[in-house]
Amino acid sequence: MRSSHCCYGQAMTTNAPRVAKDQVVAIRYTLTSQSGEILDQSGDSPLAYLHGYDNIVPGLERQLEGKAPGDKLRAVVTPAEGYGERDPAGSQRVPREAFPADIHIEEGMQFAAQSPDGRMIPMWVTEVEESAIVVDLNHPLAGETLIFDVEVVALRAASTEELSHGHVHEHGSHHHH
Numbered sequence: 125m126r127s128s129h130c131c132y133g134q135a136m137t138t139n140a141p142r143v144a145k146d147q148v149v150a151i152r153y154t155l156t157s158q159s160g161e162i163l164d165q166s167g168d169s170p171l172a173y174l175h176g177y178d179n180i181v182p183g184l185e186r187q188l189e190g191k192a193p194g195d196k197l198r199a200v201v202t203p204a205e206g207y208g209e210r211d212p213a214g215s216q217r218v219p220r221e222a223f224p225a226d227i228h229i230e231e232g233m234q235f236a237a238q239s240p241d242g243r244m245i246p247m248w249v250t251e252v253e254e255s256a257i258v259v260d261l262n263h264p265l266a267g268e269t270l271i272f273d274v275e276v277v278a279l280r281a282a283s284t285e286e287l288s289h290g291h292v293h294e295h296g297s298h299h300h301h
């Protein structure tokens with residue numbers, strides 16, 4: 125008769141930190157499309173983000189919840205939890221004069237326009253014509269199912285300043301306020 129272990133696996137319940145709100149999480153990741161095309165990946169150093177503040181797509185943030193350093197996972201993120209569904213009405217042709225004259229506009233560039241109620245609306249250049257620019261209000265990855273192969277590299281508690289800003293401050297990469 126085989127003995128059963130009543131407490132098998134109990135050694136796993138330690139106080140090791142887990143991915144949760146207000147933690148700065150460092151991850152390595154590769155993002156591929158459903159057709160296997162690599163869309164994005166972390167560079168030489170891992171990406172650090174503040175968990176719980178919508179700094180990464182919701183579906184990835186949700187699936188990282190509760191993970192520990194060293195954990196690897198494949199997170200499949202639907203458009204609804206990624207960059208949204210693609211709205212065919214999102215593509216618009218805008219006269220060249222609507223853009224600053226001193227900026228060289230290229231396909232793939234991102235701009236923000238201000239809506240009448242003061243919100244910033246991001247848009248991406250999809251085509252450059254002689255006298256008009258075609259922009260798309262859809263994120264370039266809207267409508268895509270995103271496949272993230274992720275490894276949690278490190279965790280730390282966020283600083284008070286990071287929590288009040290809602291994003292990470294890493295040395296060398298601090299930017300905007």
Ligand code: ZN
Pocket residue numbers: 289291292293300301
């Ligand atoms: Zn800041």
